[in-house]
Amino acid sequence: MLAACSWPDEPDGFQVPAVDASEALPGGATTVGLTPFASFDKLVANYPEQDKPHFFAGRALAHQPWVKAPTATDARDGLGPIYNARACLACHIRGGKSVMPDNDQTPLFGPLVRMSRVVDSEAVPVSKGVIPDPVYGDQLQTQSIALMHQLRKQTPLEIAAEGAVPPEAYAYVKWLQQSFQYPDGSEMALRKPQLDLRYAAYGDFAADTRFSLRNAPAIHGMGLLELIPQADLAALADPDDVNKDGISGRQNMAWNARSQQLEPGRFGLKANRPTMDMIVGSAFANDIGISNPLFPDQPCSPLQPVCLAQTNGNNDAGFELPDDLLQLVIDFSRNMAVPERRNLDDADVSAGRTLFYQTGCQLCHQPDYITSDSPDYPHLAGQHIWPYTDLLLHDMGPGLADGRPDFDASGSEWRTAPLWGAGLFGQVNGAGHYLHDGRARSVEEAILWHGGEAAAAQGRFIHLSASERQALIKFVESL
Ligand code: HEC
Numbered sequence: 001m002l003a004a005c006s007w008p009d010e011p012d013g014f015q016v017p018a019v020d021a022s023e024a025l026p027g028g029a030t031t032v033g034l035t036p037f038a039s040f041d042k043l044v045a046n047y048p049e050q051d052k053p054h055f056f057a058g059r060a061l062a063h064q065p066w067v068k069a070p071t072a073t074d075a076r077d078g079l080g081p082i083y084n085a086r087a088c089l090a091c092h093i094r095g096g097k098s099v100m101p102d103n104d105q106t107p108l109f110g111p112l113v114r115m116s117r118v119v120d121s122e123a124v125p126v127s128k129g130v131i132p133d134p135v136y137g138d139q140l141q142t143q144s145i146a147l148m149h150q151l152r153k154q155t156p157l158e159i160a161a162e163g164a165v166p167p168e169a170y171a172y173v174k175w176l177q178q179s180f181q182y183p184d185g186s187e188m189a190l191r192k193p194q195l196d197l198r199y200a201a202y203g204d205f206a207a208d209t210r211f212s213l214r215n216a217p218a219i220h221g222m223g224l225l226e227l228i229p230q231a232d233l234a235a236l237a238d239p240d241d242v243n244k245d246g247i248s249g250r251q252n253m254a255w256n257a258r259s260q261q262l263e264p265g266r267f268g269l270k271a272n273r274p275t276m277d278m279i280v281g282s283a284f285a286n287d288i289g290i291s292n293p294l295f296p297d298q299p300c301s302p303l304q305p306v307c308l309a310q311t312n313g314n315n316d317a318g319f320e321l322p323d324d325l326l327q328l329v330i331d332f333s334r335n336m337a338v339p340e341r342r343n344l345d346d347a348d349v350s351a352g353r354t355l356f357y358q359t360g361c362q363l364c365h366q367p368d369y370i371t372s373d374s375p376d377y378p379h380l381a382g383q384h385i386w387p388y389t390d391l392l393l394h395d396m397g398p399g400l401a402d403g404r405p406d407f408d409a410s411g412s413e414w415r416t417a418p419l420w421g422a423g424l425f426g427q428v429n430g431a432g433h434y435l436h437d438g439r440a441r442s443v444e445e446a447i448l449w450h451g452g453e454a455a456a457a458q459g460r461f462i463h464l465s466a467s468e469r470q471a472l473i474k475f476v477e478s479l
C-alpha cells in the first residue's frame with residue numbers, strides 16, 4: 001500500500017510491507033505452474049471443468065490462421081484485405097510478447113505502428129480518441145491478401161501499380177546505440193528505435209502524422225485485471241499530485257462501443273480500451289482485418305478504394321465475426337493464467353523486494369488487489385492478486401515519449417506495465433523485450449529508461465550499489 005507521507009528524496013519514508021504468503025501465487029487460485037514448460041496461454045487452474053471446451057474453442061479461434069474471403073469454410077474467412085497478422089497468437093506467441101527484430105533488414109511482424117495527426121483536440125471524434133492519417137488510418141497494416149505479397153514476389157509499390165491491394169508499407173527498425181553511465185562508473189549499453197517505413201504504397205502520409213512503435217505485450221491475467229475494482233484504481237489516481245510524491249497517475253477515459261460512452265481505460269499500452277470486449281474487438285478488426293459487431297468496419301480508409309472493393313467475409317448481419325464467436329475469444333483471453341513466482345527463498349530476491357519498495361517502484365507498480373465479484377466468472381472473483389500495476393497513465397519523460405496523444409493520454413504518458421511474469425518473457429517465447437516499443441533487452445535497461453514521474457525512482461535505483469541493483473532486478477525477475 002502507498003505510504004501516506006512519502007517524499008521523493010527520502011527512501012526511508014517508504015514502508016516495506018511484511019511478506020504475505022499470497023505473493024507466491026500472483027493470480028490467487030487461478031495461478032498455474034511452469035511444468036511442462038512456461039507459457040502465458042495456459043488455462044487458469046480453477047476453471048470450471050464443464051466449461052473447458054468453451055476455452056479451447058476460443059483458443060482455436062485465436063490460434064488458427066484466418067483466410068481470405070470467400071472460402072467454403074465460412075466461419076474462418078474475411079482476412080484483411082490489409083492486416084498485420086493472421087491470428088492473435090501469431091503476435092502474442094504463447095500469450096507472450098512479440099519479437100522485436102534486432103537488425104534493420106527484418107520487417108516488423110508482431111510489433112506494429114500506430115499513427116495519428118496532432119491537430120486541434122476539439123476535432124477528435126469522441127469514439128476514436130485520435131485523428132487518423134487521412135489515407136493510412138490509425139494503424140499501419142503491413143500485410144495484404146494480394147497473391148504477389150503472399151508469395152513475396154513484388155513490393156507493395158509494384159502490387160499497387162498492377163491494381164491489386166498492396167500492404168500499406170513495410171516497417172523496419174534501426175537501432176540507435178547509446179550508453180548509460182552509473183554514478184559508480186559502470187556502463188550499460190542502451191538502444192532506441194528509429195522507425196523506417198519503406199514502399200509506402202498509398203502515397204504520402206499527412207505532414208503532421210505521428211508514428212508510434214508498439215511491441216505486443218503479454219496477455220496473461222487479463223480477466224483478473226478487468227476485475228480490479230474501479231474504486232481502487234480511482235483511489236490510486238492523483239492527477240494534481242496532492243500528496244506531493246512527484247507522481248500523478250491518471251485514468252484515461254476511453255470509448256466503450258457497447259455502452260456508447262467514455263469509461264476509464266485499462267487495456268492497451270496507453271490504456272485506450274476500457275474492457276476486454278473492446279481490446280479484443282479492435283484487435284480482430286485492426287490487426288487481422290476481421291470486422292465484428294464492436295468494430296464493424298474493414299481496415300481500409302475511405303481513400304483506399306481498391307481495398308474497399310475486395311470481397312468481404314460478412315455474414316447476413318454484416319460482420320465477418322459474429323458476436324458469439326467474438327465472445328469465445330474474449331473468454332479465452334480472460335482466462336489465460338498467471339504463472340507462479342520463482343526463487344522466493346533466494347536471499348537476493350528477498351533483499352531485492354525490500355529495495356523495490358525503498359526505491360519507490362510500488363508508487364506506480366501497485367503490488368496487490370482483491371478482485372471484485374463476477375457473476376460470469378466466479379472463479380476469477382475475490383482473488384488476492386499481485387500484478388504490480390496501478391493501470392494508470394504516467395508521464396515517463398521525453399526518452400520514452402511518442403508524441404502521440406490517445407483519448408486523454410498525452411504523447412509522453414504510458415500505462416504502468418504489469419510486472420507479473422516479467423522474468424519469464426524470454427523463456428516463454430524468446431521475446432525478452434521490455435517497454436512499449438521493445439527497446440529494452442533486460443529489466444535493467446527498462447528501469448534505466450524510466451524518466452518523468454519515475455525519474456526519482458530511477459535516480460534512487462542508479463545510486464544503489466551494483467549488488468543491490470542486481471538484487472532488485474532478481475526480485476522483478478522472480479515475479
Ligand atoms: C500484429 C500483431 C497482433 C495481433 C495479430 C494481435 N495483437 Fe493484441 N496486441 C498487439 C499490440 C502491439 C498490442 C499493444 C497495442 C497498443 O496498446 O497500442 C496488443 C494489445 C493487446 C491486449 C492488451 C494487453 C494489455 O496489457 O492491456 C490484448 C488483451 C490483446 N492484444 C489481445 C489480442 C487478441 C485476443 C488478438 C486476436 C483477436 C490480438 N491481440 C491480436 C499485437 C497484436
Ligand code: HEC
Pocket residue numbers: 247356359360361362363364365394396400414415416417418419422433434435436437443446447450453454457458461476
Ligand atoms: C511513475 C511511475 C513508475 C515508477 C515509479 C516505476 N515505473 Fe516501471 N513502468 C512504468 C510505466 C508507465 C511503464 C511502461 C513504460 C513503457 O512501456 O514505455 C513501466 C515499465 C516497467 C518495466 C517494463 C515492463 C514490461 O513488460 O515491458 C519494468 C521492468 C519496470 N517498469 C520496473 C520498474 C522498477 C523496478 C521500478 C523501480 C525502480 C519502476 N519500474 C518504477 C511506471 C513506473
